[in-house]
Amino acid sequence: MDPDERTDLKFMSAEIFHGKRIAKIEKGDVDVEIEYWKNAVICSVLGANPPFEAIQGFIKRIWAAFETDKIIQVRKRFFWFIL
Numbered sequence: 433m434d435p436d437e438r439t440d441l442k443f444m445s446a447e448i449f450h451g452k453r454i455a456k457i458e459k460g461d462v463d464v465e466i467e468y469w470k471n472a473v474i475c476s477v478l479g480a481n482p483p484f485e486a487i488q489g490f491i492k493r494i495w496a497a498f499e500t501d502k503i504i505q506v507r508k509r510f511f512w513f514i515l
Contacts, residue, residue: 471515474506487511 446453459466477487488503491513498515506512 468514471501473513473515475511475513477509477511481509484511 444455447456448454475487475491484503484505487505491503491511492500495513495515501514503511503513
């Protein structure tokens with residue numbers, strides 16, 4: 433936890449829903465994450481397994497009008513990038 437990011441932990445008691453204890457998450461708790469993931473794209477390469485550097489160059493050329501935050505290879509032939 434980074435105190436500079438205001439991510440301090442607080443105890444919250446669980447709620448009971450259909451006889452099970454659950455954690456309640458308010459939309460405001462995840463708004464920052466929702467905004468971040470709105471610009472995520474998953475890219476699947478069919479029939480080939482190009483090196484990461486080739487995909488990275490392709491993404492940066494095709495999406496040049498946008499700033500690329502991250503490019504990650506999730507698994508063979510699946511890449512994930514966030515603008």
